[in-house]
Amino acid sequence: MPVARPEQSDARIIAHVDMDCFYVQVEQRKQPELRGLPTAVVQYNSWKGGGLIAVSYEARKYGVKRSMRGDEAKKVCPEIQLVQVPVARGKADLNIYRHAGSEVVSILARKGLCERASIDEVYLDLTDAAETMLSETPPEILEAINEETLKSHILGLNEDVCDMENNVRKWLCRTDADHRDKLLACGALIVAELRMQVLKETAFTCSAGIAHNKMLAKLASAMNKPAQQTVVPLSSVKGLLDSFPIKKMKQLGGKLGSSLQNELGVHTVGELLQFSEEKLQERYGINTGTWLWNIARGINGEEVEGRLLPKSHGSGKSFPGPRALKTIASVMYIFMYASAFTLPVAMPLLAVPPLGLDIGYVPDMAQCTCIDVEHWLNELCEELSERLQSDLDQNKRIAHTLTLHTNAYKSSDSDSNKKFPSKSCPLRYGTAKIQEDALRLFQAGLREYFGSDRVETQGNRNSAWRVTAISVTASKIVATLPGTCSILKFFHGQDPSSSSSKQPCDEIIQETVPLSPSGSESFSGLNQSESQKEFPKEETGISCARPSFTRDEQKKETRKYKGTSSILRFFHGSNPYCSSSKQACNEIVQDTELPFSGDQSRSDSCSELNQVELPKESPREETGTNIVRSSLGQDVQRRETWNYNVEEIDPSVIDELPPEIQEEVRGWLRPLKRANTAKRGSSIAHYFSPTKNK
């Protein structure tokens, strides 16, 4: 369920950038002869021509839609070019698209705060960039405005006039405009620039929406596709939302939206306005109720998170219908066939092994898993492991949790469809370990189900389980290498990846991320390819946990900042231990991602350390204990977490720090100021007739 966030400011400049039929573009870049042709990307060509997952705009004209089968698409558009998704290990392999997505992100992240929302979408907070532009080079002093900006759609501006571009130019350059409109104009210029840069460097086109919040930006980016951008001035918001179909709003495309339609008779966002906040809250809960009330008024406080990398990696596959994987019965069959093939055929169907059979190493039925399940589990784990390794190599991030999802049904009762508990455990690196753990998780789930099965169907043991989908996911990913950016640069000289003076870095890393209980392992240098040697592909039992953090937004007032390693040392002199927080990790992510980004963007990221979120720790956690888990699984309690009250930092001290560090510390302080002026119920609300005053 969506949740309301207090609005920080209603004068933010937010952009949503959406790649046009992204997978198609990726394939067309690979095969330029496909450019301009009706094209679709399809996976699993074997059954009915495979399923379409992306459709070019040329093909859409023929009525080709995502979710059609290849055969259907051919029917409505015989000349359509169907390109298959690459296959690896017997399953779709989306890596090339992920990589292409990263290319785009690395460009879009150059201006302002950037959040990777999906493989082909990002949000940008361009408030600072727009403010800067407005004060230094406002649109009206520009002698020329680039073509792409002039092609912008400005909602509320009559698009039927003949010289549209001149009209847009006038709108952009109005000197009597509202401050926020001027900022939007700057936003439009910046986004147009970014989009051109994306096209130039990646050959991909994208569309964008520029507005005062995420919801409106997202809405706008979809209004004019492909390769166009749309601006949402404040004055157009009410008119836009009034007739906007409720189901097309993000978050309302599913059951919640249907409920709004069917139970409240609300079909457009405008129709939501008649319901009081209380009414919405009582029906949909406090959070969702307020969220809905806000949405109706064009208010959306969600902030752009500075995050360029995914929070989890998953690898999964489904086995629909007849391809569902067999378990139990067939396992016994196979096993017995191998060990005692003279037995009657009926025997294998028995779940309980007959006496005298040499199946001693199968003490528990749950350990009998179909070789199919085991096979696919292994394939999925292999892919996952590979991606985890890349993430470690390229971004120095470590995942801490492994989760297995299984869908299965029992052929005996068709109602048991799709029920299987998901299971998770600490993640150990190395393909073999992941495979082993995943199998354990599968067995744990199976066993849990067997318990009830035994009760339900005592006599009837031969009901086979059919697995219809399996996926393995790695989550709780945290960045190691706190401070690759400014701090590292400070210690290292100019090049953060140089290994010239690695001594201080070793210290930082060891102090922050104990790689092994013994502490004997360490990075020997920061050279990215070098450091991976410290993680032997199969053997690393990397395990280290960080202090827990709360996601509770309400705790912002605590104003405490858990110190991040090296910086703390500047304040503390000597620092035995300290642990980094979630916030620290996020900013590191911004820095270390994107191998292709050159020095320019790297230093840009560094200067954007003010992207650090506000600290959200609750007081309770201030003296939390950090648990370090050894590879043997014992939990070792260690070290206190260090906290720092940002307000206690004497500003004059900052000036004495090295410039790079100064920048970072100021970054901590800057957002705090803004947060204080946060107000809910923005003036966007003025454009509506509120049913109540807040």
Place this chain on the structure above:
DNA sequence: ACGGCTTTCACA
């Protein structure tokens, strides 16, 4: 006997 495969988020 299907839309596959991901990813994120909120709630219990």
Place this chain on the structure above:
DNA sequence: TTGTGAAAG
């Protein structure tokens, strides 16, 4: 904390 379900692309 773990697990579930919704939603999106």
